[in-house]
Amino acid sequence: MKETKFYLIADPHYFASELGCSGDEYEDFMHYEQKCFAETENINKSVFDFLKKADESDILLIAGDLIFNGEKKSHEGFLKLLNSLKDHGKKIYVVTADHDFKRNAGDTFAFGENGRYSPEHTTRDELTKLYADFGFGDAIAIDKEHLSYVAQISDNVRLLALNCDLKENGKYYFYPEQIEWIKEQTAKAREDGQIMFAMCHYPIIPGQPLFSLISPMIIRDAHKFASFLADEGVHMIFTGHMHNQSINVITTENGNKLYDITTGSIIADPAVIRHITIKDENTVEIKSIPTPDFEWDTEGKTCKEYLSDMFDRMIVNVLTDMRDDTQRMMNKFHLEDKGATKKILGIAGKFICSVKVGTLAKLLFIKCHKSIKKMRVLDYATELVRGAFEGNQTFKEGTPKGDVFVALLRRIRFILKKIDVKGWDGKKADLYDILKNTAGNYDIDDYNATLILK
Ligand SMILES: [Fe+2]
Ligand SMILES: [Fe+2]
Structure with missing residues (x-):
């Protein structure tokens, strides 16, 4: 068969700057933001x-979250970009997600001359019409209710574009009738001898093991749905949403694989464009290209450096506020001051901000390589968290930073074992394993990889 190639981006979150993005309230909002705005x-x-x-x-x-947060003007601006790319002979397929519409007029926000206000919003019903030229219009099958469709992207490859942007009890999910529709489409693809892969904004396999424990980060019955897709012959899904970069795989009881290729946002660290080649029905090559530099006073930084510094600033602000402005940090994360929460956070903040990695290691009787002894725990923690989003995490066993982390996990393993939480597959989660694999990437390269689908 002839190879099929395509580019893929996720979470472009286009914001029409004319709506306003400056002033004190804007700065205050950006204090804890990991993604760009202006x-x-x-x-x-x-x-x-x-x-x-x-x-x-x-x-x-x-892969969804096309615009910032439901503003009509942002859709207009983003559609101009899509149309000019289309005029260059490119074919574009989108899926939308919950940042692309708002239920209520007051749910959007921008920062104009008089501070925060709500610009005109887009409703969910408007999306298929708005993006008719970019997937919905020439689909070979469409599930309008669930904003999903099937498109023939080359002679032998079909895209199953899925959406599950409605929530119940804080979780996104696929409706039973939508699952029936998917079943019909996968059966048809098999019948027609077509390769079918999927795209959905929301990851099906948690991007990092730790995300599997944070309820809003995974869809309802994610494990069941992943197995369903794999057994239906869909072995690859492209997702976004978490603004992290990862490639994960599961194998079902029937021996079928599903890869979830999550791509980071182009407007937040690690800022990546994917390039995919479907070589044949069993082999797919994934490459990653850094988002190009852009017009802005970045003080000489590349796009990647600018966005990575922005990510660090967010983590540093959270951790230093834990020490200096605990209430502000608690308000941001909706933490109630139950018992001694505020006091404990304050003490933890003081510790993280002042102690060096060497001192921490000494306190816990852990060996620490001399190259990181003088590193602040604050910087160590920031790099650790950023790594979980950037992918190909470097805090692995056998490296100075990874050895300290794994040794620390071993010290507290007896406590971790006692914590009874369920993983995304419904089984008791192994917290040691989850934390170790979130800090260090021990499996598939998250940027460039050759995937064997069967
Ligand atoms: Fe997003
Ligand atoms: Fe999202």
């Missing part, structure tokens, strides 16, 4: 300029 228009423009010239494929897939 810069998104320019980053998107530079990515689309890159894609216009990119000659390895004429197909682009976008």
Whole structure:
């Protein structure tokens, strides 16, 4: 068969700057933000300029959260970019997600001259019409109710574009009738001898093991749904949402595989564009390209450096506020001051901000390589968290930073064993394993990999 190639981006979160993104309230909002706001228009423009010239494929897939937060004006601006790429002969397929619409007029926000206000919003019903030229319009099958469709992207490859943007009890989920529709489409693809892969904004396999324990980060019955797709012959799904970069795989009881390739946002660290080649029905090559530099006063930093510093600033702000402004930090994460929560957080903040890794290691009778002894725990923690989002995490056994982390986990393993929490597969979670594999990537390369589907 002929190879099928395409580019893919996730979470472009385009924001029409004309709506307003400056002032004190804006700065206050950005204090704990990991993604850009004012810069998104320019980053998107530079990515689309890159894609216009990119000659390895004429197909682009976008895995949802197209705009910032439901503003009508942002859709208008983003559609201009899509249309100009289309005019360059490119074919674009999108899925939408919950940042692309709002239920109520007051749910959007921007920061104009008079501070925070709500610009005009987009409703969910408007999305299929708005994006008719970018997937919904020439789909070979469509489930309008659930904003899902099937598109023939090459002679032998079909895209199953899925959406599950409605929540129940805080979790996104696929409706039973939508699952029936998917079953019909996968059966049809098998009947027609087509390779079918999926795209959905929300990850099916948790991007990092730790995400599997944080309820809003995974969809309802995710493990069951992953197995369902794999057994239906869909062996690959492209997702976004968490703004992290990862490739994970599960094998079902029947021996079928599903890979979930989660791509980071282009407007937040690690800022990546994927390039995918379906070589044959069993082999797929994944490559990652850094988001190009954009027009902005970045003080000489590349796009990657600028966004990675922004990520660090968010973590540092959270941790230093734990010490200096505990209440502000608690308000942000909706933490109630039950018992001594505030006091404990304050003490933890003081410790993290002042202690060095060498001192911490000494306190716990852990060996520590001299190269990181003088590193602040604050910087160590920041790098650790950033790694979990960037993928190919480097805190692995056998490295100075990884050895300290794994030794620390061993010290507290007896406590971790007593904590009874369920993993995404419904079985008791092995917290030692989860934390170790979140800090260090021991399996598939999250950026460039050759996937064997069967
Ligand atoms: Fe997003
Ligand atoms: Fe999202």
